[in-house]
Amino acid sequence: MLTGIHAAFIGGDARQLEVIKKFIELDAVVTLIGFDNLESNFTGAVKRPLSADVLHDVDTLILPIVGSDDKGYVESVFCSKPLQLTEELLAALPDNCCIYTGIARNFLTRVAGKRGLGLVELMDRDxxxxxxxxxxxxxxxxxxxxxxxxxxxxxxxxxxxxxxxxxxxxxxxxxxxxxxxxxxxxxxxxxxxxxxxxxxxxxxxxxxxxxxxxxxxxxxxxxxxxxxxxxxxxxxxxxxxxxxxxxxxxxxxxxxxxxxxxxxxxxxxIVAPKTAGQIIANTLSRLVFEQTGNRRDRDGSQG
CATH class of the missing domain: 3.40.50.720 (NAD(P)-binding Rossmann-like Domain)
Structure with a gap:
């Protein structure tokens, strides 16, 4: 279970919907950014605009498989407005937040490294x-x-x-x-x-x-x-x-x-978004559980 874990999703395509479903099923707190045009609503998820205020208490930031481009723009088929991550926005993330993406280009790699944030590229995993x-x-x-x-x-x-x-x-x-x-x-x-x-x-x-x-x-x-x-x-x-x-x-x-x-x-x-989304959802939910579980163990031992 991911009870109490705040996961923010920024952009994506139909694959991301399967990941969102999985996180809701596992009782995570889910925030959707860049899903304004999504017709179906997810019970247990809240749509929010991209802002520093939304990101300040996020445990896990989940980006699409393609991540962002080198200027921080994130693709979303469910949003008509451009979504751009900036250094200022990512500076609002807690120090223990981990960013998950399929592929990380220069912008994400540089900013995550500068902030000391965890960055996991899913497509690098066998x-x-x-x-x-x-x-x-x-x-x-x-x-x-x-x-x-x-x-x-x-x-x-x-x-x-x-x-x-x-x-x-x-x-x-x-x-x-x-x-x-x-x-x-x-x-x-x-x-x-x-x-x-x-x-x-x-x-x-x-x-x-x-x-x-x-x-x-x-x-x-x-x-x-x-x-x-x-x-x-x-x-x-x-x-x-x-x-x-x-x-x-x-x-x-x-x-x-x-x-x-x-x-x-x-x-x-394109050809199998449901299956592809389930593949990502299963791996990602396990990784987030391990990440947050290890952090809780450290926090508990320090207390």
Whole structure:
């Protein structure tokens, strides 16, 4: 239970609604900021404007998966007005407050470090990222089917990167009967790809492996599908870039060559917001319980 814990939610999308429900069920005190246009009301939650007065007694500050941009702006599909966090606003948070977000960019990292506030990036956690790879892969397969006139079965499909999404993506394609090649850099990853029954190649040789590719799924958030690589692709090839913005594809050159390339970050929140929200809710509620429980133990021992 989170009885007595004040959790403030700032912005977000449909995934955040599942987290809010979970916190209310666990008896937390819930404040919603940036939910003005939310049609359904949550019994047990209070909508408030973004102000220092609202933040002064918050135990846990919960931001969307995308966090804030480098100017402190937070996205919210439930609010028509811009939401901007500032150093002055975050200075109102208690010293023992912890900020939870999916991804922390420079603004949040800098201000939290300056204030000595706890900052947890959920997408850095293996448990969240692995669970999240399930709706990511389902969404990527849906996009591949919608944007091609051939089957995934018997296609030549490339997966770039063997991270948490890359592993799930490669396994799913293999299970559907695709001829799967996986590009990686580490020798251990190349060995794992071979062990999985797939075809490994070093990512530096990518341009040598795309000439017969039908589908290319990128998970590497760096420029990897360059103009040199795209120049070797067939015109019917489809690129689905699953890396965080701005992706790892030269989209301008792909368009110039007539090759369809789609940037598709945040697929879980688009194709399965309920499931994605429940994944976040379960992990986040446990982390907050541990955080506040440890703090209470320290306060009790000091008393």
């Amino acid at each position: 448990d969240v990222a692995i669970y999240n790879s399930i709706p990511t892969v389902e969404g990527a397969l849906m996009m591949a089917i919608q944007n091609t006139d051939f089957t995934i079965h018997n296609s030549t499909s490339l997966v770039l990167g063997l991270g948490r999404v890359g592993v799930s993506m490669a396994r799913a394609l293999h299970a559907l009967g695709a001829h799967v090649r996986v590009g990686a850099r580490k020798s251990a990853d190349l060995a794992r790809i071979f062990e999985m029954g797939l075809t490994p190649f070093h990512i530096d040789t990518l341009s040598d492996h795309v000439d017969d590719a039908d589908l290319i799924f990128n998970t590497i958030p760096h420029p990897i599908i360059t103009a040199k690589v795209i120049a070797n692709m067939q015109h019917h090839a489809l690129v689905i870039d699953l890396a965080s913005k701005p992706g790892g594809t030269d989209f301008r050159y792909a368009e110039k060559r007539g090759i369809k390339a789609i940037l598709a970050p945040g697929l879980p929140g």
